[in-house]
Amino acid sequence: MQIAAVRATPLHLPATVSSASGKTRTTSLSLCLVDVELDDGRIGTGMTAITEEEVVASIVDDVAAHALVGMDPLRHEQVWERLSWLLAPRGQSGYASHAIAAIDLALWDLKGQILGQPCWRLLGGAREQVPVYATFGFAFFDRDELAAAARSWADRGFRRLKMTVGHHALQRRDEPRPLADVIAEDVRRLRAVRDAVGPDVQIFIDANCSLDYMHALALAQRIEDLGIGFFEEPVAQNDVPNLARLRAKTRIPLAAGQNEGLASRFRDLLVAQAVDVVQPNACITGGFTQCQRIAGMAAAFNTQFANGGAWPHHNMHLHAGLANGSLVEYHSVAVECCKLVFDGLPEPRDGMLALPSAPGLGFRPNRERIAELARRPLSRGAGKA
Known part of the structure; x- marks a missing residue:
């Protein structure tokens, strides 16, 4: 063979x-x-x-x-x-x-x-289903659309929701969009979402590495009262010293790692105590083989290991297989793209995604x-x- x-x-x-x-x-x-x-x-x-x-x-x-x-x-x-x-x-x-x-x-x-055997069993078989959070809130929604979308996803049984902030602010500095104005609107958008879903739905935010330290800190300090579950990729380049500085000055947990390729980068994040959640992505961070190693480091540092960066139907195997697996990102746009490519993708129910029993990944390309x-x-x- x-x-x-x-x-x-x-x-x-x-x-x-x-x-x-x-x-x-x-x-x-x-x-x-x-x-x-x-x-x-x-x-x-x-x-x-x-x-x-x-x-x-x-x-x-x-x-x-x-x-x-x-x-x-x-x-x-x-x-x-x-x-x-x-x-x-x-x-x-x-x-x-x-x-x-x-x-x-x-x-x-x-x-x-x-x-x-399905991959999740070969990876360890820790659990048969994984909790998901729905990434629903994108920059192309205006404030009212964003709030309505949040209510819609909560009504569908999702008690964990994620929205973007920052909106590529550093990448678009050639436009007349001062970063202070960007985060001021983010504050208004976040308050609209919290008002729409109430206090019992967790809200996560993701800046996609689009802010500098000063503006990430300013945004975090202005939304601490909203009970944010974690602030993902708050600063450019996942800069480890700046993440550590930011973590020391905000009560909001920080998350990062979905686009990192080297296991040593996660070691650096953990040793510097720069994040509360490490987020290797099986489709980006060297597959299941390397992500298992990173999960082991997270366990040794007693730090949460979760999925960021979408592609839930691959990452669900990792988080169902390993004992310290946790949240899987159900990115609404990425899921729609996967439905174009694969048949047999499982659908979440009440915020949980059940793992397939079919061999391998359990879904097939069309x-x-x-x-x-x-x-x-x-x-x-x-x-x-």
């Missing part, structure tokens, strides 16, 4: 988001699927996202694939090590981590098929739809709603 071929399919997927008032907004997300095929014809499929999908596909097809042909698919540690030295020999992260993650997930999907989506012109850039 050997790896016979490795193939990547870059996709840029449209998504339509409806507000509670009936208005629709169009956005998009990029992802890259990776198939690992064995000499007996079995195929495992992994994916990565929040990156340049065409670049990752080129890395997989033109560099990684040739190094993996002939290897044993069950020896995922050996494969991971080979890929790490091939793609990141001097500690680079970036695209390398994304490519490794997609291949690693495909191997775990194969491992489950070969052994007749090849006909993928072929049609791949024929559409690709738009450059990694979409993130």
Whole structure:
């Protein structure tokens, strides 16, 4: 039993988001699927996202694939090590981590098929369902739409909700949008959401690394009375010293890590006591193989380990498998994109997502739809709603 071929399919997927008032907004997300095929014809499929999908596909097809042909698919540690030295020999992260993650997930999907077990059981089988939080609140909603959307998700049984703040403020400094004005509007938007859902629904916020320390601190101090569950990626580049400074000055728990590629970055976050929640993403942070190591570090530091960065149907296996697994992000736009690509995705009920019993990841790519989506012109850039 050997790896016979490795193939990547870059996709840029449209998504339509409806507000509670009936208005629709169009956005998009990029992802890259990776198939690992064995000499007996079995195929495992992994994916990565929040990156340049065409670049990752080129890395997989033109560099990684040739190094993996002939290897044993069950020896995922050996494969991971080979890929790490091939793609990141001097500690680079970036695209390398994304490519490794997609291949690693495909191997775990194969491992489950070969052994007749779902991935979450092979990862440890700690629980059969995981709690989810719904990411619902995006910059393209105005304040009233945001509040209405929050009520709608709460009415559907979600007691944990996340919305974006910061709105790429540092990235858009060439526009006449002073950061002070951005966070002032964020305060108003957050108060509207809290008023809409009441005190018993948890609210999380995510700045997507779009604020500097001064404005992240100002925002945190102005919303402490709203009972925010955590403030995700509050500062640019997940800067460890600035995260540690911020954590020392706010009662709001801090979270980070969804886009980090190196396990050592999580060590640095933990040693510096810079975050309350570490958030490796199986589709980005080197797959299940490396995320298990990071979860172990989190356990050793008695720090919460959760999922940030969307793609719940892959990350649910990690958090159901490991004893210290916890929250999984049910990102509404990412889920709609996944429904275009995969069949058999489980739906959450009352804020919980039940794990499948089928072997591997438990859901399969729809090849006909993928072929049609791949024929559409690709738009450059990694979409993130």
